[in-house]
Amino acid sequence: MFDLSDQQKDIRQAAREFAEGEFPDIAQECDEKEIFPIDAWKEAGQSGFLGVFIDERFNGAGLGILDYAILLEEFWRVDPGCGNILLSTLGSEFIQDYGSEEQKTEYLPPLTKAEALMGVVAGQDHAYEDFRYTKNDGKDYILNGSSRFVFNGSTAAHLVVVAQDSASIGKFTTFIVEGWRPGIEATKLCDKLGVRASDVAEVILANVTVPSGNIIGIEGQGREQLDAFLEKLSIYNSAQAIGASQGCLEKAIRYSRQRAQFGRPIGWFHMVQFKISEMATRLEAARTFCYEAALGFDQGRIDRKVLSMASWFSREAASLVTAETLQIHGGYGYMKDLDVERFYRDVQFLEFFGTSRENEKMRTAQILLGKLE
Amino acid sequence: MDFSLTKEQLQFQDRIRAFLQEELAPLVEEIESAAVFPMDFYRRMGAKGLLGINFPGKYGGQDADVSMCALLIEEMSKLCSGIAGAVTTAGMTSPSLLLAAGTEAQKEKYLHGVATGETITSFAITEPNCGSDVTNLSTRAVAEGDSYRINGGKVFITNGSVANIFLIVARTGDERKRFSVFLVERETPGFSVSKKFRKLGWACQDTTEITLDDVVVPRENLVGPEGKGLLPAMAQVSFTRIMMAATGLGVAESALDHALSHVKEKKQMGKPLASQQGIRSALARMAVEVEAARFLVYRAAWMLDKGLRNRKEAAMAKFYATEVAKRVTKETLRLYGIDGFSRKHQAAIFFSDTPVFTIADGTSEIQLENISRELGLLQSGGMGS
Numbered sequence: 001m002f003d004l005s006d007q008q009k010d011i012r013q014a015a016r017e018f019a020e021g022e023f024p025d026i027a028q029e030c031d032e033k034e035i036f037p038i039d040a041w042k043e044a045g046q047s048g049f050l051g052v053f054i055d056e057r058f059n060g061a062g063l064g065i066l067d068y069a070i071l072l073e074e075f076w077r078v079d080p081g082c083g084n085i086l087l088s089t090l091g092s093e094f095i096q097d098y099g100s101e102e103q104k105t106e107y108l109p110p111l112t113k114a115e116a117l118m119g120v121v122a123g124q125d126h127a128y129e130d131f132r133y134t135k136n137d138g139k140d141y142i143l144n145g146s147s148r149f150v151f152n153g154s155t156a157a158h159l160v161v162v163a164q165d166s167a168s169i170g171k172f173t174t175f176i177v178e179g180w181r182p183g184i185e186a187t188k189l190c191d192k193l194g195v196r197a198s199d200v201a202e203v204i205l206a207n208v209t210v211p212s213g214n215i216i217g218i219e220g221q222g223r224e225q226l227d228a229f230l231e232k233l234s235i236y237n238s239a240q241a242i243g244a245s246q247g248c249l250e251k252a253i254r255y256s257r258q259r260a261q262f263g264r265p266i267g268w269f270h271m272v273q274f275k276i277s278e279m280a281t282r283l284e285a286a287r288t289f290c291y292e293a294a295l296g297f298d299q300g301r302i303d304r305k306v307l308s309m310a311s312w313f314s315r316e317a318a319s320l321v322t323a324e325t326l327q328i329h330g331g332y333g334y335m336k337d338l339d340v341e342r343f344y345r346d347v348q349f350l351e352f353f354g355t356s357r358e359n360e361k362m363r364t365a366q367i368l369l370g371k372l373e
Numbered sequence: 374m375d376f377s378l379t380k381e382q383l384q385f386q387d388r389i390r391a392f393l394q395e396e397l398a399p400l401v402e403e404i405e406s407a408a409v410f411p412m413d414f415y416r417r418m419g420a421k422g423l424l425g426i427n428f429p430g431k432y433g434g435q436d437a438d439v440s441m442c443a444l445l446i447e448e449m450s451k452l453c454s455g456i457a458g459a460v461t462t463a464g465m466t467s468p469s470l471l472l473a474a475g476t477e478a479q480k481e482k483y484l485h486g487v488a489t490g491e492t493i494t495s496f497a498i499t500e501p502n503c504g505s506d507v508t509n510l511s512t513r514a515v516a517e518g519d520s521y522r523i524n525g526g527k528v529f530i531t532n533g534s535v536a537n538i539f540l541i542v543a544r545t546g547d548e549r550k551r552f553s554v555f556l557v558e559r560e561t562p563g564f565s566v567s568k569k570f571r572k573l574g575w576a577c578q579d580t581t582e583i584t585l586d587d588v589v590v591p592r593e594n595l596v597g598p599e600g601k602g603l604l605p606a607m608a609q610v611s612f613t614r615i616m617m618a619a620t621g622l623g624v625a626e627s628a629l630d631h632a633l634s635h636v637k638e639k640k641q642m643g644k645p646l647a648s649q650q651g652i653r654s655a656l657a658r659m660a661v662e663v664e665a666a667r668f669l670v671y672r673a674a675w676m677l678d679k680g681l682r683n684r685k686e687a688a689m690a691k692f693y694a695t696e697v698a699k700r701v702t703k704e705t706l707r708l709y710g711i712d713g714f715s716r717k718h719q720a721a722i723f724f725s726d727t728p729v730f731t732i733a734d735g736t737s738e739i740q741l742e743n744i745s746r747e748l749g750l751l752q753s754g755g756m757g758s
Contacts (some may be wrong), residue, residue, distance in 0.1 A: 262505035
């Protein structure tokens with residue numbers, strides 16, 4: 001429906017082949033045992049899939065957010081947990097968009113080569129309650145605080161932390177916090193419901209001291225940077241939702257054709273047909289929103305309204321599509337053998353990865369209603 | 374119209390709540406993570422007269438009606454639907470088939486054991502090719518003089534690893550629904566549990582594949598008439614649907630309670646989540662659905678107790694209460710955010726348990742066909758019958 005460029009079609013094809021080659025054999029085990037797929041991550045690095053939006057000068061592919069969205073979609077289509085190896089660069093957006101040349105040179109290339117991961121707090125409550133800093137004569141900054149939801153929190157080499165100035169509420173600054181600094185405590189969140197192949201950790205910073213050179217951008221720019229990052233997350237979670245939905249729709253179609261009851265394939269029955277139709281429609285609409293929003297980004301015309309629409313609509317669609325796919329598969333859909341119930345769990349991660357659906361809807365409403373007296 | 378519970382029902386409800394709070398609530402976490410049948414708890418239920426409550430007194434039961442059975446399952450499901458399902462199918466719904474269709478000798482032999490908790494029953498009908506469509510059933514029982522030789526296999530059998538007796542539905546002829554039910558004791562040669570399924574939820578409920586390899590049972594083990602074996606099961610289908618509906622209701626109520634507490638306590642930017650109208654209104658909607666589900670469940674139960682035909686109402690209750698359970702638990706998980714994203718968190722357990730509710734005991738789609746049939750919209754064909 002959406003006209004992608006030839007290059008983007010090639011990217012999609014390459015990503016699909018990679019995911020189909022690497023994930024199916026390991027997905028169940030990574031899910032069962034909460035293992036990060038290191039080999040697949042390293043392969044992805046070698047194949048150029050990591051940090052595609054990073055500038056070519058720093059070993060990235062210099063591509064746009066739409067290209068990254070396509071990768072996320074294709075990887076999540078095969079397996080969301082393994083697909084999250086593409087989030088090994090999470091937080092690098094801050095450095096790419098606001099960092100100094102030195103910071104980019106230091107921190108970006110290792111991410112693209114699968115030599116390091118980066119972590120960042122990625123929930124919408126972030127920065128209001130999580131981390132604070134105090135200035136120490138303008139030379140050092142002392143960071144304190146904790147967050148239960150730091151993506152890659154226990155595997156990241158370095159963390160990007162947006163913290164609030166203790167002396168000036170409402171003022172935020174972004175810091176790079178290297179993993180070797182004393183005072184960092186990261187505890188992996190175990191027994192996750194979904195995306196069990198991904199690392200999420202509680203991170204506590206206790207008097208972690210960083211020099212002013214670790215500030216990304218300028219002091220006080222944290223809120224603006226965080227807002228920009230959350231906008232990108234709206235595209236990411238939308239693409240992930242679409243990928244999961246696509247994977248499930250294909251499973252549902254396959255099963256509806258092959259499973260026979262009452263003397264015919266169950267796809268013969270209208271109730272099943274309507275489910276398939278409705279799933280496909282929601283998916284296509286979500287995809288159009290997502291690509292449109294991403295294209296706008298790449299063309300320098302961010303439409304905040306479309307971004308919010310893409311984000312909440314795609315996630316709601318994924319929630320419905322995964323549920324209906326499980327239902328279509330009947331009893332077998334409920335069993336772990338079949339790679340269906342995992343998607344149902346995994347998409348729930350998207351509900352708190354980025355801005356909540358409610359906040360996205362409020363954003364759209366605010367834009368449409370304008371200033372109210 | 375008097376919508377209130379009777380004095381007897383209220384007393385029963387109080388009694389169960391007290392029992393469950395003391396005996397089940399402290400064990401739930403342990404039973405869920407051990408993922409085994411709660412044998413000790415099951416025996417204690419037997420000792421308290423809470424198994425086989427619908428059996429007549431002479432078989433160790435309480436002559437309880439359907440509404441009482443629903444109250445029991447509802448209360449258990451609020452704590453853990455996996456345990457509720459395991460226990461009630463072992464000690465109430467499956468053995469009720471014996472009650473409905475068994476010979477006096479069979480009832481005398483087995484029902485007392487069910488009521489005390491010594492006997493765990495399992496009902497086996499589903500096969501890989503026979504889910505919603507029972508006519509595909511292929512497990513076969515061939516008459517050989519005074520016995521039957523049974524060959525075949527069943528899947529998704531609850532309590533397969535622990536049951537003493539299995540009620541197996543097998544084909545005794547080639548015609549469309551020429552089925553018979555056989556009582557097979559676990560130790561019978563040729564009978565085995567060939568696989569234990571790993572599931573999305575219901576971790577503590579044992580779900581297995583069983584194999585029958587030249588299992589020979591005496592003619593006395595035939596339950597109900599030969600060749601019309603599904604009739605007794607169908608006769609109590611309203612009962613089993615209402616029990617599944619009560620399971621969904623219990624979970625939905627519990628999830629709603631959790632969600633209500635959560636939005637009152639959890640703060641975002643200094644204010645409780647409940648202060649956001651968007652969240653409040655979502656909870657209000659959930660409360661409406663749960664209330665409606667409760668009415669459907671208990672009205673269907675009441676009708677059955679009054680001897681009124683209630684196929685439609687039982688199907689409606691099952692359809693609605695289970696769909697509501699799925700929706701409410703999904704919303705509850707979403708409200709808990711990162712806090713609820715752990716397999717050990719109650720919100721995640723509810724979320725993982727409910728998807729099977731709209732599949733087991735007749736899928737939602739089958740229930741809609743059943744309702745259509747009762748509404749006179751479907752004379753023949755369609756799905757299920």
